[in-house]
Amino acid sequence: MTQLTQTTAGLVTDDAPLPRKQAARSGALSSRTTTQVLSIVGGLALWELLARFAVHNTAFLAPPSIVAVRFWQMLLDGTLLYNGWVSLQELIWGFILGVAVGIVVGAAMVQWKMVDDALAVWISALYAAPIVALAPVLIIWFGFGLWSKVAVVFIMVVFPMVINTQAGLESVDRRLLLVARSFCASRWKTFYTVALPSAAPFIVSGMRQSVGRGLVGVVIGELFGAKAGLGNIITTASSVFDMPTLFVAVVTLALAGIILTAILRSYELRLAAWRDVA
Amino acid sequence: MALIEFVDVGVRYQRRGGGETVALENVSFTIAPGEFICIVGPSGCGKTTLLHCLDGLHTPTSGRILIDGREITSPGHDRAMVFQSASLMPWRTVVRNVTYGLELQNVPLREAIPRAQAMIDLVGLTGFEDRHPGELSGGMQQRVNLARALVIDPEVILLDEPFASLDAQTRELMQTELLRVWDATKKTAVFITHQISEAVYLADRVVVMSARPGRVKEIVPVPIARPRPASARRDPRMFEIEAVVGALIDGAHAEVVTA
Numbered sequence: 385m386t387q388l389t390q391t392t393a394g395l396v397t398d399d400a401p402l403p404r405k406q407a408a409r410s411g412a413l414s415s416r417t418t419t420q421v422l423s424i425v426g427g428l429a430l431w432e433l434l435a436r437f438a439v440h441n442t443a444f445l446a447p448p449s450i451v452a453v454r455f456w457q458m459l460l461d462g463t464l465l466y467n468g469w470v471s472l473q474e475l476i477w478g479f480i481l482g483v484a485v486g487i488v489v490g491a492a493m494v495q496w497k498m499v500d501d502a503l504a505v506w507i508s509a510l511y512a513a514p515i516v517a518l519a520p521v522l523i524i525w526f527g528f529g530l531w532s533k534v535a536v537v538f539i540m541v542v543f544p545m546v547i548n549t550q551a552g553l554e555s556v557d558r559r560l561l562l563v564a565r566s567f568c569a570s571r572w573k574t575f576y577t578v579a580l581p582s583a584a585p586f587i588v589s590g591m592r593q594s595v596g597r598g599l600v601g602v603v604i605g606e607l608f609g610a611k612a613g614l615g616n617i618i619t620t621a622s623s624v625f626d627m628p629t630l631f632v633a634v635v636t637l638a639l640a641g642i643i644l645t646a647i648l649r650s651y652e653l654r655l656a657a658w659r660d661v662a
Numbered sequence: 663m664a665l666i667e668f669v670d671v672g673v674r675y676q677r678r679g680g681g682e683t684v685a686l687e688n689v690s691f692t693i694a695p696g697e698f699i700c701i702v703g704p705s706g707c708g709k710t711t712l713l714h715c716l717d718g719l720h721t722p723t724s725g726r727i728l729i730d731g732r733e734i735t736s737p738g739h740d741r742a743m744v745f746q747s748a749s750l751m752p753w754r755t756v757v758r759n760v761t762y763g764l765e766l767q768n769v770p771l772r773e774a775i776p777r778a779q780a781m782i783d784l785v786g787l788t789g790f791e792d793r794h795p796g797e798l799s800g801g802m803q804q805r806v807n808l809a810r811a812l813v814i815d816p817e818v819i820l821l822d823e824p825f826a827s828l829d830a831q832t833r834e835l836m837q838t839e840l841l842r843v844w845d846a847t848k849k850t851a852v853f854i855t856h857q858i859s860e861a862v863y864l865a866d867r868v869v870v871m872s873a874r875p876g877r878v879k880e881i882v883p884v885p886i887a888r889p890r891p892a893s894a895r896r897d898p899r900m901f902e903i904e905a906v907v908g909a910l911i912d913g914a915h916a917e918v919v920t921a
Contacts, residue, residue: 559749566717566743567763567814568736577762581753655753 443625451635454628463617468636471602471613474530475640478537479598483591485538486545493546494553495575511543516604523609533613536605540597545590552586553579585656592648599641664692665850666716666818671725673711684875685711689725691869691878695817698844698851700861701869704911708876709854713820716852717743729818739767742811744821747803747828750795756806757782757791763814774813781809784843801832808840812847819844821853825860837863838892845889858911862903863895870910880910 428448435447442450458464489507493500519536526532556579564574606615614633621629671689674682685708693699701709714720716727718737727734729741742763750759760778761771769777782791785805795803804824811819821840825833837860844851855861861868865884872879884903886894894900 559745560751562719563743563745563749563751563762564766565719566737566745567766568739569766573766577766578751581751584753 442627444627446627446631450628451631455632455635458629458632464632464636467612467614467617467633468640470530470610471533471606471615471637472640474533474605474613475537475598475602477530478534478601479541479591479594481534482538482541482594482598483545486542486590487549487587489542490546490549491553491575491580493550494579507543507546510539511547515539515543516601519601519604520608523605528609528611533602533605533610537598537601540601541594544594544597545587548586548590548593549583552583552590555586556582585652588648588652588655592645592652595644595648596641599637599644603637663695665695665697665729666693666852667726667728668692668712669726669728671712671715671722671727673708673715673720674723686715686722687875687877689876689878691881693850693852695850696848698853698864698866699869700853700855700865700867701871702855702858702861702907702911703871703876703879704873705856706876707871707873709871710822712871712876713743713822713852713854716818717741717820739814740817742814742816742819744804744807744811744819744824746823746826747800747807750803750806750810752795755792755794756787756798759795759806760809760813762810767814778809778813781813782806784812784846785809786839799832800828801836804828804836805839808843812843812849816849818850818852821851823854823856826855833860834892834895840864841888841890858904858907859895859900862900862907863890868903868907870907872913879913882907882910 432447432449435442435445435450439445446454455464489499489503493503493507516536516539518539522535522539523532526535560578560582561574564578569577602613603615603618606613607619610616610619614637617633618630621627621633668689668691671686672684673686674684676682689712701712703709711720715722716734718734718741721735729738751762754762757775757778760781761769761774764774764777765771779791782788785808787802787805787809790798790802795806798806807824825836828836841864851864853861853864862884868882868884870879870882871877882903886897886899886903
């Protein structure tokens with residue numbers, strides 16, 4: 385037995401594993417970051433100069449310094465947090481429902497040919513159509529409260545989720561399906577041990593693409609009728625030409641989009657890590 | 663007493679646009695418990711189809727395959743397949759790839775993981791439990807593949823050209839390793855390959871197949887003592903048997919050409 389173990393140990397060194405992937409070179413990374421920071425600072429400076437010396441009218445274009453001050457005021461008096469929270473709730477519910485329904489419908493389309501035949505035309509047509517135009521209708525159906533905006537976010541999110549789930553499930557390695565069958569996996573177990581993990585990077589990628597669309601849904605929904613929310617701030621501020629407040633809402637939405645996309649992006653990269661080395 | 667019986671097995675495919683392809687015809691032979699069988703033949707002789715039928719992934723059009731006297735109609739826990747390369751789940755770690763078959767049998771992880779660990783140790787991958795398949799070399803991936811099949815404790819282990827994509831050196835090393843593991847586990851093994859020296863080195867008997875339609879041309883015994891260390895490859899009797907098998911396969915090729 386001892387001899388056997390020794391042989392084995394010797395053999396493993398001969399047949400060595402591949403080295404673990406190196407992280408991105410830090411030098412290249414820092415030079416990229418510098419360029420990005422300079423670009424942002426430069427853009428803000430240009431905006432400030434234009435607003436102060438070319439436009440002269442804060443009802444037309446507010447400089448970033450004034451927007452920043454207004455941002456701070458709105459943060460302190462709670463306006464931003466309250467309205468941001470209203471919008472965030474709309475986004476979260478619409479997003480969760482859209483993602484859940486999208487995955488279930490996408491999976492059903494792959495599992496049953498008939499579902500695919502029945503729905504494929506609708507999905508691709510509605511995905512391509514500017515479906516956000518339905519927002520006023522949804523406001524009429526669901527009222528001025530939370531659920532009308534949830535509905536708008538939902539229709540923005542659900543179609544890309546269906547399409548990504550479907551693409552992910554169809555990309556499954558056939559050899560792995562054969563492995564599952566050979567090990568006596570039931571249809572359901574084959575689905576959640578092979579098909580779903582294979583599709584996971586596609587699904588998370590769909591979620592990342594959908595977050596931006598969902599935010600657009602929130603704003604559009606609130607523009608057509610809302611009692612609160614960041615979109616509502618934009619509507620009321622623009623009606624009185626309160627440009628700094630309007631920009632505060634826009635900037636907050638942009639930041640939310642950037643942060644949420646970045647979170648999903650990092651999750652996506654982690655999931656896809658095995659893809660690169662495989 | 664035979665463990666596996668192929669009784670007049672035939673497989674036909676309907677070709678698109680009419681006509682049919684006969685992949686296998688009149689395949690009859692038996693395998694004894696604990697035996698190591700290699701099936702060789704020119705490409706297109708239906709050897710993979712035959713192995714898939716034995717695993718239950720494919721149903722023969724005619725004839726029957728019996729294991730312990732029962733007819734095979736679907737995959738079962740008494741058989742496990744070692745697939746060709748790249749059949750590991752890239753998102754699972756080594757240990758969780760090995761526990762896969764047990765998880766499907768609803769064995770709880772606290773029981774499955776120690777069993778997987780024992781097989782990982784057996785195939786010589788101790789220390790690599792938490793790596794992902796993408797971080798392993800081809801030879802190591804096939805060790806995982808072997809451990810995954812062994813862990814469900816099947817009666818028969820089916821190997822479908824498992825070393826075909828490895829370089830020559832790693833391949834010979836893996837053959838010796840496979841014999842060591844097979845000796846330790848006492849499983850019946852059915853191994854498919856197109857490499858003659860591999861078949862002769864591993865097998866108790868080599869089943870030589872002819873192509874189109876795939877038939878058993880001859881079964882060549884390899885009466886060389888076990889255990890067979892790497893040095894057994896240079897045994898002159900090995901070369902003699904290889905020559906016999908080689909001639910049979912050349913004959914099989916000639917048939918294809920003249921047919």
